[in-house]
Amino acid sequence: MGADRRQRIRRAFVGAASGPAVALLLTSCSGYYPVAVDSAEQMTGMWSDFSGATVEFEDDGTFVAEGFDTKDIVGWGCSGFAGRQHGTWTPSGTYGEVTFDGVDCEDMQLAFYGSPSSFVACFTRDVTSGGCTHEFSREDG
Incomplete structure (x- = not known):
C-alpha cells in the first residue's frame, strides 16, 4: 500500500471520527435544546x-x-x-x-x-x- 493511499485513509478515518465529536461539542456548549410546552x-x-x-x-x-x-x-x-x-x-x-x-x-x-x-x-x-x-x-x- 502506498504512502499516499495510507494518508488518504487516515484523513478519512480522522474526519469521520471527528465530525460527530465536533457536533457533540458544539451542541453541549450552546446548552439550548428546544422544549415542548403544551399547557x-x-x-x-x-x-x-x-x-x-x-x-x-x-x-x-x-x-x-x-x-x-x-x-x-x-x-x-x-x-x-x-x-x-x-x-x-x-x-x-x-x-x-x-x-x-x-x-x-x-x-x-x-x-x-x-x-x-x-x-x-x-x-x-x-x-x-x-x-x-x-x-x-x-x-x-
Whole structure:
C-alpha cells in the first residue's frame, strides 16, 4: 500500500471520527435544546430575566410584564411599551404565540429552551435561530 493511499485513509478515518465529536461539542456548549410546552400549567407563575424585568403568566392565557419599557427585552422595532404591560399568550410546542396589548409588536413569539424540568423562555421573532437576548426563568417561591 502506498504512502499516499495510507494518508488518504487516515484523513478519512480522522474526519469521520471527528465530525460527530465536533457536533457533540458544539451542541453541549450552546446548552439550548428546544422544549415542548403544551399547557398553561407549565408556564404559570412569575418569571424574570437578568435585568430585573418580570413576566407573570396566568393559567387563563394572559400575562402581566414589568420592566419592558426600559430594557430591550423584545427589541427588533417593537414600540409602545408601558411600565406595566398586559397581553395574551398561547403555548404551542417549542414556542408560544404572544400578543401585547397596545404595543406595536407583530409576529412576537416565546421560545422555550432547556430541559422539560428546567427551561427558559425568551421573546423572539425568529424561533428557528433562537434570536433571544433575554432569557426568563421561573422564580422559585
